[in-house]
Amino acid sequence: MSNTTSLVIEKGAGSATAATIASGVALKHLQLDVERLIDAYELDVICHSCNTLHKCAIGWLRVHSTMDCENCHSSIVLRTSLMNEEMRRVARQLRKLREQLSEMIGRAAGILRQ
Secondary structure, three states: OHHHHHHHHHHOHHHHHHHHHHHHHHHHHHHHHHHHHHHHOEEEEOOOOOOEEEEEEEEHHOOOEEEOOOOOOOEEEEEOOOHHHHHHHHHHHHHHHHHHHHHHHHHHHHHHHH
């Protein structure tokens, strides 16, 4: 449990208030964690000159437009429409997971308030 939530509970907040604060804190952490997860998720980047497979994090791909192949030193163009669509697909899936987890946290907080 976070320090913020512990302080509220120690100060005598009712269980309903503590549950509401705890769920809010959990949702905030979940949002940040999902964004970090998206940035850290690795996609396959293939060098079309030598077919070497490179793993690159989405966060890194967002800020780079090219990279050099470590094997043949060819320049690989990043952020193609196919790669952009793959990054969007991964982000959609992880955000959908965040929404499902947010609903579960909300339901759990509702149960705790009862």
